[in-house]
Amino acid sequence: MVLGIESSCDETGAGLVRDGVLLGHAVASSMDEHARFGGVVPEIASRAHVHAMGPVVRQALAEAGLRLADVGAVAVTTGPGLSGALQVGVAAAKSYAYTLGVPLYGVHHLAGHVAADTLEHGPLPDPCMVLIVSGGHTSLLLVRDLARDPIIHLGDTLDDAAGECFDKVARVLGLPYPGGPAIDRAAREGDPDAIRFPRPLTGPRDDRYAFSFSGLKTAAARWAEAHNGGSLHVADAAASLQEAVADVLTRKAVTACRDHDVKTLVVVGGVAANSRVRALAQERCAAAGIELRVPPLKLCTDNGAMIAAVGDLLVRAGAQPARLDVSIDPSAP
Ligand code: KG4
Numbered sequence: 643m644v645l646g647i648e649s650s651c652d653e654t655g656a657g658l659v660r661d662g663v664l665l666g667h668a669v670a671s672s673m674d675e676h677a678r679f680g681g682v683v684p685e686i687a688s689r690a691h692v693h694a695m696g697p698v699v700r701q702a703l704a705e706a707g708l709r710l711a712d713v714g715a716v717a718v719t720t721g722p723g724l725s726g727a728l729q730v731g732v733a734a735a736k737s738y739a740y741t742l743g744v745p746l747y748g749v750h751h752l753a754g755h756v757a758a759d760t761l762e763h764g765p766l767p768d769p770c771m772v773l774i775v776s777g778g779h780t781s782l783l784l785v786r787d788l789a790r791d792p793i794i795h796l797g798d799t800l801d802d803a804a805g806e807c808f809d810k811v812a813r814v815l816g817l818p819y820p821g822g823p824a825i826d827r828a829a830r831e832g833d834p835d836a837i838r839f840p841r842p843l844t845g846p847r848d849d850r851y852a853f854s855f856s857g858l859k860t861a862a863a864r865w866a867e868a869h870n871g872g873s874l875h876v877a878d879a880a881a882s883l884q885e886a887v888a889d890v891l892t893r894k895a896v897t898a899c900r901d902h903d904v905k906t907l908v909v910v911g912g913v914a915a916n917s918r919v920r921a922l923a924q925e926r927c928a929a930a931g932i933e934l935r936v937p938p939l940k941l942c943t944d945n946g947a948m949i950a951a952v953g954d955l956l957v958r959a960g961a962q963p964a965r966l967d968v969s970i971d972p973s974a975p
């Protein structure tokens with residue numbers, strides 16, 4: 643059984659996985675402590691990890707009805723992420739591995755997001771396309787065998803991540819942090835066609851797999867400023883922004899599948915929780931004959947189970963464990 647530990651940003655996660663099966667997991671978030679700053683404060687996140695790590699591991703074990711002695715390997719996120727935050731998880735993982743005398747595996751955070759889906763829907767087909775959309779990433783990945791083959795990185799955002807765009811525009815619209823869920827809720831009462839926000843990098847000459855959300859963010863902020871003082875219709879702005887983001891994300895993901903003759907699209911990360919992103923992805927995948935897989939929300943956002951899932955794949959593939967002096971890699975490519 644693999645104990646997975648995640649601490650790259652503001653979630654402290656522990657998960658237990660054996661042979662592809664999720665046995666238990668627990669997550670603590672310092673999100674509320676960052677709310678008044680409008681974004682994650684690294685120092686606060688690191689301290690919160692220190693406090694939450696032990697309890698979260700014990701909670702995951704309790705949920706699974708297991709003991710620390712049942713842990714056969716430890717997997718931990720080594721990057722990318724906030725360095726102080728990563729340090730806490732890696733130090734904890736080394737301590738567990740050392741005291742239990744079990745192997746330690748370093749895991750790339752994005753491989754974790756990809757593997758999250760296997761805990762719900764079973765092994766990933768080879769190949770599959772993965773769209774990772776969160777507060778920190780917007781990436782298109784071509785995935786073959788997670789434990790053996792390198793992930794082929796097709797494209798990324800050139801500036802802001804999609805979740806960051808939601809969070810920042812929500813702030814301008816006076817919606818609470820984190821902005822993504824608030825925009826999703828507000829959008830229910832709005833008209834997605836009320837404002838035609840730009841669809842960045844969707845022209846014929848643009849990079850097919852690159853994203854850009856900072857212009858969209860600025861356009862939404864300008865619109866909000868111009869309509870402040872009575873005529874600001876938050877619901878319409880939220881619905882229109884959400885439509886623009888969902889349109890760009892799903893259009894590019896389906897294009898990537900078509901280009902590479904891939905029949906399965908996996909959408910993960912916090913923004914995969916967005917109702918319009920899900921609905922439009924479903925619609926466009928169905929039209930293109932592509933199977934869509936979206937893990938449940940608790941596995942979409944940062945968690946330790948997804949890191950344990952990668953560790954479990956590595957163990958079963960006979961991969962070489964990391965050494966106890968493995969270090970963090972905050973800007974891992
Ligand atoms: O994966 P995640 O928990 O953390 C990382 O950034 O790695 O993703 C958090 C992001 C935040 O930007 C949040 O606003 C966004 O996911 N998010 C959403 C929704 N739920 C969370 N964005 C749009 N609609 C949602 N329902």
Ligand code: ZN
Pocket residue numbers: 751755776778911943944
């Ligand atoms: Zn993440």
